[in-house]
Amino acid sequence: MKFKNNALALDAADLKILGVLQEDARQTYTAIGRRLGMSHSTVYDRIKRMERHGIIKKYTTVIDAEKAGAKNITAVMTVFTDPKESEKVAEKLCEAPQVLEVYTSLSEELLIIAKVVAEDQESLHAFIADSVAPLPGVLRIRTSMVTKKFKETLFSMANSPKKLAFVEENRDEMGENKL
Amino acid sequence: MNEETTSRILRTLPREKMFYFFTSIGNYTGKSAASLKEFMDKINEVDVRSLEFHFYRGDFEKWIAEVLQDEELAEEVRKLRKFNPMGEVLRNQLHATVSKHLKQLTSKPSSAQA
DSSP states (O other): OOEEETTEEEOHHHHHHHHHHHHOTTOOHHHHHHHHTOOHHHHHHHHHHHHHTTSSOOOOOOOOTTTTTOOOEEEEEEEEEOTTTHHHHHHHHHHOTTEEEEEEEESSSEEEEEEEEESSHHHHHHHIIIIITTSTTEEEEEEEEOOOOOOOOOOOGGGOHHHHHHHHHHHHHHSSOOO | OOHHHHHHHHOOOOGGGSEEEEEETTEEEEEEESSHHHHHHHHHHSOHHHHHHHHHHTHHHHHHHHTSOOHHHHHHHHHHGGGOOOHHHHHHHHHHHHHHHHHHHHHHHHHHHO
16 A cells, blocks of 8 residues: 555655654654664665655754743734635745745635744734735734644654555554554 | 815726725735725724724824825824724714715805805
8 A cells, every 4th residue: 555646655664754854854764764674775665755755845944932032922813804805815924934834724705824933012013004904805803813823733654644545554554553 | 275185086096096994913904095084984884893903093183194295184083083982983973074074175166266
């Protein structure tokens, strides 16, 4: 059983490599291979193949902003939009450096949900009043300030529904978890 | 006040200069005003919490002074704050102040001609 991602199909070994890389992307091919029982050249080939296909997008550094001294506030902004304009509104939001994430959602109305950071409440308000409210198609905005962060993680193969489905299928077919 | 100044105050503004009514930080009501006349009309329509929010932050007088460039009305709005009006009292006082000023502005060209 393999996962197809455009031209590339991921197998269990690829998923294991991704999982290990997400724990620590600075590990050597040899260290990853030793841990997974593969040769370093196999690890190298598979990683390079996943990089070429854009499955591994980049290697980056996760910063604890608070420890780094940043005193930013975070808010979750819900923008109610005219459906005809929502794509453009979402694209405009993506251009703003203070907007970290942008999603669209359809409940009773078409919504754009965005995570925003700002120096303080006044800068947050100025950004929303001067740059978001005037966008054509914006009907209303609701903003909630984040007061406490309980969890924040990046997407991981370890908690991917895809991987869970893979595990379930292997259990059914092989009678055990093959991962 | 000359005719040029009056026209500038009464002009219709582009989207980026309009007044957007919020009820609190980041919470936009969906109501906006593109001119002084629209601003006066919206005073009667918006949630009174929005009037209180902007009034006590000084947003109204700031927009009137900086965008409409009407120092006289900005000062009149500023003066209202010493009475600490709230709720519908604030709505009525604001509306009366803007309405009176707007009447003066719109009646000036005809009185000058006469």
